[in-house]
Amino acid sequence: MMLEARALKAYYGESEALHGLDFSLGEGGILALLGANGAGKTTTLRAISGMVRAQGSLTYEGKSLLGRPSEEVARLGVAHVPEGRGTFLRFSVEENLHLGAITRRDRTRVARDLDQVYAQFPQLYSRRRQKAGTLSGGEQQMLAIGRALMLEPRLMLLDEPSFGLAPRIVEDLFARLKELNRELGVALLVVEQNADLALQLAESACVLETGRVVLSGRARTIAADETVRRSYLGY
Numbered sequence: 698m699m700l701e702a703r704a705l706k707a708y709y710g711e712s713e714a715l716h717g718l719d720f721s722l723g724e725g726g727i728l729a730l731l732g733a734n735g736a737g738k739t740t741t742l743r744a745i746s747g748m749v750r751a752q753g754s755l756t757y758e759g760k761s762l763l764g765r766p767s768e769e770v771a772r773l774g775v776a777h778v779p780e781g782r783g784t785f786l787r788f789s790v791e792e793n794l795h796l797g798a799i800t801r802r803d804r805t806r807v808a809r810d811l812d813q814v815y816a817q818f819p820q821l822y823s824r825r826r827q828k829a830g831t832l833s834g835g836e837q838q839m840l841a842i843g844r845a846l847m848l849e850p851r852l853m854l855l856d857e858p859s860f861g862l863a864p865r866i867v868e869d870l871f872a873r874l875k876e877l878n879r880e881l882g883v884a885l886l887v888v889e890q891n892a893d894l895a896l897q898l899a900e901s902a903c904v905l906e907t908g909r910v911v912l913s914g915r916a917r918t919i920a921a922d923e924t925v926r927r928s929y930l931g932y
């Protein structure tokens with residue numbers, strides 16, 4: 698397994714937000730993390746990228762991630778695309794992409810990855826001099842993903858990539874995510890409220906309710922079970 702959580706707990710101050718999660722993601726795989734508002738999806742991604750205090754066991758490529766600062770987790774190849782996207786609105790598209798590679802020294806490979814991001818997202822190339830704050834919602838989401846790719850990640854954590862986007866844009870974006878996964882072999886951990894969509898993209902899925910895993914299994918099996926869909930996913 699590339700990423701494995703066992704009895705993972707996470708805290709905001711004294712308050713426990715995750716009560717012992719188990720989940721795993723294989724090398725190059727796609728895992729969807731589903732659940733309603735406040736279920737603990739974002740907190741799970743924060744626990745992985747070292748932004749909240751966590752306990753239990755959490756390993757990535759055989760190394761424990763617990764207690765590592767965010768920069769170090771990023772350097773291990775884990776890129777986090779946060780909720781609300783986190784791009785620098787006053788900087789241009791290209792400046793934002795370079796910022797994604799700020800910890801890297803290998804200038805030639807950075808240049809190659811920039812070309813790769815532009816190939817993957819041609820809209821970003823034609824808008825490369827434009828300020829990020831003036832991009833459309835869909836373009837900003839692409840920029841956030843592009844910036845994460847500049848880290849040369851092995852694993853990407855995506856927090857509600859579909860949020861606020863029109864259905865057609867979302868479909869396109871998810872098709873690109875699938876391509877990134879296939880062509881670059883980047884593993885994806887995708888947090889979504891849009892369960893239908895996420896289950897089409899992912900191989901396996903995990904449903905959270907108030908900080909606990911209430912259901913996990915193959916995405917296809919979950920999507921095919923109407924009772925499960927109704928009781929856990931509300932569609």
Ligand SMILES: Nc1ncnc2c1ncn2[C@@H]1O[C@H](COP(=O)(O)OP(=O)(O)OP(=O)(O)O)[C@@H](O)[C@H]1O
Pocket residue numbers: 709714732733734735736737738739740741890
């Ligand atoms: N900074 C914080 N301080 C204190 N409690 C927090 C903080 N962030 C989140 N929580 C609490 O932790 C729980 C899980 O929140 P989290 O943001 O992980 O949910 P989520 O599944 O991502 O929800 P959403 O779909 O609304 O984004 C919630 O009860 C929330 O109120």
Ligand SMILES: [Mg+2]
Pocket residue numbers: 738739740780856
């Ligand atoms: Mg969230």
